[in-house]
Amino acid sequence: MVELTDSVVVVTGAASGMGRSMALEFAGEGASVVVVDVDDDGIERVVAKIDDDGGEAIGVHGDVTDPDSVEGVVDRAVDEYGTVDVLINNAGILDDYAPVGETSLEQWNAVIGVNLDGVFMLTKAALPKLLEGDEEGVVINTASIAGKVAGGGGAAYTSSKHGVIGFTKQLSHDYGPEIRANAICPGAIETGMTEELIDAGEIEPMVAETPAGRHAQSEEVAAVALFLASDEASFVHGSAVDVDGGWLVD
Structure with missing residues (x-):
């Protein structure tokens, strides 16, 4: 099993939002963290912190x-x-809730490229190291409630996140017990990526009806990632864990 202290953790999309919180959380537990993003200024701020x-x-x-x-x-x-x-595959982009008829091929390819193809490519690249040695490798993929139901995003986003959950299950099937793979399915999380949607009130009615009755902070998602990477989650394989305030309870 992976010990978080002195472990090496790669986090994508780590310059802000949930990825930033995950990087800080794991570093606080003694892990060596590789902060990955396309935002160089954001990377520098996280590493400095x-x-x-x-x-x-x-x-x-x-x-x-x-x-x-x-x-x-x-x-x-x-x-x-x-x-x-x-390995924490967290990088992702939204699609502005675009339905099929309003989704261009360019937008489709962009969203699938980051949200699903990126998960596949980085996991495959890291696979030899995750399988190396006697310790269990860990892969955590950031999916979404949109990976389980319609309405949590547009056509491209929903498809990509359904794909992330399927990929996670297949990875667990193919490589367990040498690799323990799980997905996290956030609901309404206050991050820079969702700020405009929250400010516009587009998801507020749904959030108000959840049992939690509020948005989550990115640190709450990071805490779940930390648990899934720890020995305490050693019997959790191939799961898609909801962190949604009860959004999907009905």
């Missing part, structure tokens, strides 16, 4: 839609820390 808090991290510019960039992320992690113990 981890350094200031006494943690260990490096920043890597990584575009999950670019195969060469993906390979470079894994190479940099291995060059710096020797391996990859935990």
Whole structure:
């Protein structure tokens, strides 16, 4: 089983939002964190925060839609820390709730490229290291409630997140017990990516009807990721864990 202390954790989409919170959370537990994003300024801020808090991290510019960039992320992690113990595929983009008839092929390809193709490519690139040695590798994929039901996004986003959950299950099936793979399905989370939707009131009526009756903070999702990577979750394989305030309870 992976010990979080002294483990090597790669987090994509880590310059802001849930990814930033995950990077900080794991660094606070003693992990060496590889902070991956296309936002170089954001990467620097997160790495500086981890350094200031006494943690260990490096920043890597990584575009999950670019195969060469993906390979470079894994190479940099291995060059710096020797391996990859935990991979968190968190990078993602929205589609403005566009229905099928209003979704262009360009938008479809962009959303699928980041949200699903990127998960596949980085997982495949990191697979040899995740399988290496006697310890169990861990993969955590950020899906969404839109990966379980319609209405949590548009056509491209919903399709991509359904795909992430399917990929997670297949990964668990193919490589368990050497790799423990799970997905997280957030509901309404206050992040920079969802700020405009929240400000516009587009999801407020649905949130008000959930048992929690509020949005979540990104730190609450990071806490679930930390649990799924820990030995306490050693019997949790191939699951898609809702962090939605009860959004899907009915």
